[in-house]
Amino acid sequence: MSLPRILVTRAIFPDVVERLRAHFEVEANPEDAIWTPAELAARLADKDGAFTTGSQRIDAALLASAPRLRIVANMAVGYNNFDLDAMNAAGVQGTNAPDVLTETTADFGFALLMATARRITESEHYLRAGRWTQWSYDMFAGADIHGSTLGIIGMGRIGQGIARRGAHGFGMQVLYHNRSRLTPELEAQCKATYRDKQDLLRSADHVVLVLPYTAASHHLIGAAELALMKPGATLVNIARGGIVDDAALAQALRARRIAAAGLDVFEGEPQVHPDLLALSNVVLTPHIASATEPTRRAMANLAADNLIAFFDGRGALTPINTPNATARQGG
Structure with missing residues (x-):
């Protein structure tokens, strides 16, 4: 055979x-x-x-x-x-x-959050360009992580991992939005409080996106949502391109409507919106959140x-759909 x-x-x-x-x-x-x-x-x-x-x-x-x-x-x-x-x-x-990939991706999401809030990429480029000649009190002053408010949209396993890192490691207040609420036990483990999306966007100092891409989540974060965020807030996307309207985000970053963004995924990747490439207040990585x-x-x-x-006839270990069993029998 x-x-x-x-x-x-x-x-x-x-x-x-x-x-x-x-x-x-x-x-x-x-x-x-x-x-x-x-x-x-x-x-x-x-x-x-x-x-x-x-x-x-x-x-x-x-x-x-x-x-x-x-x-x-x-x-x-x-x-x-x-x-x-x-x-x-x-x-x-x-x-x-x-x-x-849950813990590795949660590690990266938190790393990207920190790099974005503390302006690490921007300051490295400044140094490498030979522009660092003296200290100043406001040089690359960014946002604190510890004690701030973390908003997570998409509270699956990766979102929960980011919540635990923020709440337990950095003393952050964790807010989350999800299609369904976590059990009280999981909310307690993550020290997380459920909020509707608009309230989360208004309240969070740092917003992290960790939800699946579907037709319903296309451009879930666009100009209207970015307008709800604090001027000093950061946005991190480690989910999928298309959840964020990249053109609207570039405009908000250029206008300093929000402080900064960290993106590991993009609409139409590997192409990146040229307006994002021209900005200094965005950290860009090439879809590497699971890359260890x-x-x-x-x-x-x-x-x-x-x-x-x-x-082998045992069935798929991690199936994601229920195919029509009579549609085809294979070659």
Whole structure:
């Protein structure tokens, strides 16, 4: 019996590819080529499964050209690259990589918050440019973290991790907004108080976004929301591009409507809005919140485990949809 055929859409750890080769016939992408949708569809035409990294779009058009495809395993916790309705209709299982990146991403979110509030990137650029010639009392005076008010929008596992760091490590008052309230036990663990979005934006000194990207959360933070924030407030986005209206944010930063922003994700990434690139009061990082080697390895291995378990008949370990079981039976 022939082995199932798997496409690995981007370069990943070679040892993880070798793990997959023990179970599947694998077409890898060691050169890390960025395939167009048409190229991706052509490569998936004879594949039973795919290993994606979060940026490859899986939609109805692609699924129509991949009749054998039965599972797509995302090496990411987010899956806004998946059209789940189309995948359900086509009978294709989707999986993600939750939990394994929670603490690493929360670490980075807090690091980005601190870099933004304390103007670390801006001051480093100033120093490297040879402009530091003397001390002054107001040189790069930023905002305090300790004892301030932290607002978190999106209180899943990562949001809870950031809340614990703020409340327990820095004595911050933590406010949060979420689609549903946490249990009283979790609120106590995080020392967090539920607020509606508008109240949170008005009250917080620092706002961190950690919610999934959906049609409902598109431009959740736009000009109207930024106008609610304190003039000295900071905004950090480690969630997904598109949750923030980047053009409106650039305008608010340019006008000093808010003090600063820290962004790890962008609309249309890897492209970044040119107005953001021109500003000094924004810290920009290239979608690296989960980027430690142990965490990225854990994410890759979980995606591989999902593929292996699925084709072994045990079912996906971290499924994100319920596909139509009769839509396709595989090749």
